[in-house]
Amino acid sequence: MQVAIIGTGYVGLTTGVALAYLGHRVVGLDVDAAKVNRLQRGEIPIYEPHLAELLQLARKNLTFTTDYATAIAPAQVVFIAVGTPALPDGNPDLTYVRQAAQGVGWHLGQNFTVIVNKSTVPIGSGNWVETLIDEALKTRAHNAPPFAVASNPEFLREGSALHDTLYPDRVVLGTQAPQALELLHTLYQPILEQNFTPPSFLPRPAGLVAVPLITADLASAELIKYAANAFLALKISFINEMAQLAERVGADVTQIARGIGLDQRIGSQFLQAGIGWGGSCFGKDTAALIATARDYGLGMGIVQASRLVNAQQRQWVVDKLLQTLKILKGRRIGLLGLAFKPHTDDLRDAPALEIAQQLVERGVGVRVHDPVALPRAQREWQKLEIQYYDNVKTLAQDCDGLVLVTDWPEYRDVAWEELAPLMRHALLVDGRNFLDRERLRQAGFTYLGLGR
Numbered sequence: 001m002q003v004a005i006i007g008t009g010y011v012g013l014t015t016g017v018a019l020a021y022l023g024h025r026v027v028g029l030d031v032d033a034a035k036v037n038r039l040q041r042g043e044i045p046i047y048e049p050h051l052a053e054l055l056q057l058a059r060k061n062l063t064f065t066t067d068y069a070t071a072i073a074p075a076q077v078v079f080i081a082v083g084t085p086a087l088p089d090g091n092p093d094l095t096y097v098r099q100a101a102q103g104v105g106w107h108l109g110q111n112f113t114v115i116v117n118k119s120t121v122p123i124g125s126g127n128w129v130e131t132l133i134d135e136a137l138k139t140r141a142h143n144a145p146p147f148a149v150a151s152n153p154e155f156l157r158e159g160s161a162l163h164d165t166l167y168p169d170r171v172v173l174g175t176q177a178p179q180a181l182e183l184l185h186t187l188y189q190p191i192l193e194q195n196f197t198p199p200s201f202l203p204r205p206a207g208l209v210a211v212p213l214i215t216a217d218l219a220s221a222e223l224i225k226y227a228a229n230a231f232l233a234l235k236i237s238f239i240n241e242m243a244q245l246a247e248r249v250g251a252d253v254t255q256i257a258r259g260i261g262l263d264q265r266i267g268s269q270f271l272q273a274g275i276g277w278g279g280s281c282f283g284k285d286t287a288a289l290i291a292t293a294r295d296y297g298l299g300m301g302i303v304q305a306s307r308l309v310n311a312q313q314r315q316w317v318v319d320k321l322l323q324t325l326k327i328l329k330g331r332r333i334g335l336l337g338l339a340f341k342p343h344t345d346d347l348r349d350a351p352a353l354e355i356a357q358q359l360v361e362r363g364v365g366v367r368v369h370d371p372v373a374l375p376r377a378q379r380e381w382q383k384l385e386i387q388y389y390d391n392v393k394t395l396a397q398d399c400d401g402l403v404l405v406t407d408w409p410e411y412r413d414v415a416w417e418e419l420a421p422l423m424r425h426a427l428l429v430d431g432r433n434f435l436d437r438e439r440l441r442q443a444g445f446t447y448l449g450l451g452r
């Protein structure tokens with residue numbers, strides 16, 4: 001099938017590369033000319049495992065452009081995958097969705113096209129996009145072509161985006177138009193029936209033979225996305241609240257997580273207590289859900305509470321440093337990990353930024369390290385007075401404490417025994433309960449986890 005994807009960020013690029021690999025002809029469309037130039041040269045502008053490799057395998061089916069006419073006119077399916085960042089009142093900023101929808105309306109070809117909202121957008125956005133396209137079509141001289149709007153929320157996680165796209169837990173399609181559903185079913189058929197040859201570097205999970213398809217009305221599909229993210233955020237905040245209690249009563253939250261997670265009704269994933277959630281989605285999507293509910297007179301107390309707990313977790317790390325070192329002014333603290341999670345260079349709502357800001361405000365000299373996100377942090381955090389290190393050992397020299405912020409696997413392999421003697425205080429706050437605390441203690445560290 002002929003596909004256009006508007007927005008070549010984490011979601012659009014991953015979707016485009018995956019669909020091209022599956023044999024569809026895909027045009028990636030972006031307003032960012034520099035990004036499109038790089039993609040045309042085969043370069044991936046973000047750090048996302050295997051994306052570059054799969055792009056190479058899919059190249060013959062994939063082109064990139066900044067020109068709406070080139071991308072939209074021949075397309076049978078158009079995905080809108082532009083950003084929907086949070087506004088100060090919690091509602092998502094729909095400026096980019098509006099621009100994309102209007103661009104679609106101005107350039108739609110004469111055959112039936114399905115326009116798919118893949119961006120995370122509030123309830124009613126499907127109808128709104130339809131109206132925008134309709135109005136744009138009216139400005140055109142010739143007869144308006146047939147089209148339908150569908151919702152196809154995206155559930156990929158950064159760091160495993162391609163895996164999640166090729167082997168999703170489910171595909172959700174929200175539309176009332178049978179023709180749209182039929183087209184999208186054909187588009188996703190290789191994934192739904194898992195009848196493609198997996199790339200060698202992304203093997204199919206054992207036992208996966210088919211992916212469930214959920215068909216829903218537009219509003220339900222839109223709400224499924226927000227409900228999923230709110231629930232996941234809530235699950236993490238729940239275990240983090242338990243961590244706060246566990247620490248006070250002398251229990252170990254990692255044992256509690258295991259003890260409840262093995263109950264199949266609860267499930268063991270997303271019970272890792274620590275600094276809490278960050279990233280481009282949980283914060284913005286829980287805020288959007290609360291903002292939507294507010295319009296209907298609902299408070300969304302549980303979702304509000306999960307945001308509150310999350311904010312406390314970031315503060316907890318600073319409090320621990322303060323309690324242990326007593327005076328923070330004049331100290332040197334090293335942060336290990338800047339990205340909001342491992343295997344990505346994404347810094348949106350990264351807990352590291354907030355922790356660094358708080359420490360800087362308290363007069364701490366902040367040093368930071370990350371295996372992949374350093375260059376991006378240097379570009380995006382220019383106003384923040386912190387020092388960047390590409391070597392953990394050099395960073396630790398004369399430090400009063402280290403905070404493990406991101407659970408990058410390589411931090412397990414640090415020669416901790418060599419680090420402790422170099423530091424002014426061999427203190428480590430493990431913000432993810434990730435390291436082997438016995439090993440750290442043997443290496444001479446005062447080890448502090450969260451909730452254990």
Ligand SMILES: NC(=O)c1ccc[n+]([C@@H]2O[C@H](COP(=O)([O-])OP(=O)(O)OC[C@H]3O[C@@H](n4cnc5c(N)ncnc54)[C@H](O)[C@@H]3O)[C@@H](O)[C@H]2O)c1
Binds near residue numbers: 156280
């Ligand atoms: N990042 C994730 O893990 C993830 C997962 C699921 C859903 N989502 C949702 O998907 C959407 C996209 O997120 P993302 O992280 O990929 O964003 P992103 O910021 O990485 O990419 C968005 C892209 O859209 C481009 N763009 C903006 N306006 C445009 C326009 N008018 N025409 C063409 N291109 C335009 C931007 O230049 C950018 O390259 C958001 O709604 C997000 O909530 C994101």
Ligand SMILES: O=c1ccn([C@@H]2O[C@H](COP(=O)(O)OP(=O)(O)O[C@H]3O[C@H](CO)[C@@H](O)[C@H](O)[C@H]3O)[C@@H](O)[C@H]2O)c(=O)[nH]1
Binds near residue numbers: 120155229273341
């Ligand atoms: O047990 C856990 C699991 C995760 N996290 C943190 O939670 C955040 C989010 O992690 P994750 O969900 O793995 O990454 P995202 O890429 O933000 O993916 C989420 O947000 C996406 C955007 O909407 C959705 O598509 C995904 O389904 C949803 O998992 C990160 O800061 C993690 O460190 C924890 O603190 N404890």
